[in-house]
Amino acid sequence: MLIDYASGIVGSRSDAEDVVQEAWLRFEQAERARTVHQPVRYLYRIVRNLAIDGRRKLGRVGRIHDDAASERLEVEADVRPDPEAQAIARAELKIVFEALDELPERTRIAIHMHRMEGKRLAEIAAHLGISVSRAQGIIVEGLQYCMQRRDPDL
Known part of the structure; x- marks a missing residue:
């Protein structure tokens, strides 16, 4: 029901699943x-809030056409974080990769397909031979595990 509700706002079932x-x-x-x-x-x-925020982002992105805005985006993309922030990010990434290695194979595959390959839940479910709701469940469980390992205070 939540996916149907979100689909009406974002206009796409796959975006609604996300x-x-x-x-x-x-x-x-x-x-x-x-x-x-x-x-x-x-x-x-x-x-509702996430779906509306997503539509707003798409609207803003669609309005950026002129050269000045494109140049500004390119300059902002070239800005690098300071060395301390980079070191913290690398350490967190290492923890997340270690946490991923600790997950069951099916969960790792589902997370990789969803986050890295951009696959929809239905595609992941078909690949793993499970229901869409189970695919969503193992992705959520796996991501929660990684988040908990990265920040135990969550």
Whole structure:
């Protein structure tokens, strides 16, 4: 139902699946931090906000056509973080890769297909021979595990 709800906002079922997955991760973080009294309503609100934010981003990206804006984006892309930030990012990335290695093979495959190859949940489910909801579940579980390893305070 959440995917159908998000599809009406973002206009694409595959984008809606991504929105719902992100919403679920945010919902679980919020639920760990405090008691959510109306979880279904709260989850729908997260989905709505993420879907609307996604549409806004697409609208902004679509409006950038002139040379000045393109040049500004190129200059901003050339800005590199300071060495300390790079070292922190490398350390976090190492932890995430170690966490990925600790996951079951099926979970690693699902995360790789989704995050690296941009595959939709239906494609991942078909490849692994599982349901779409199970594919989403193992991706969410795997990403949560990686996030927890990267930042134990989450």
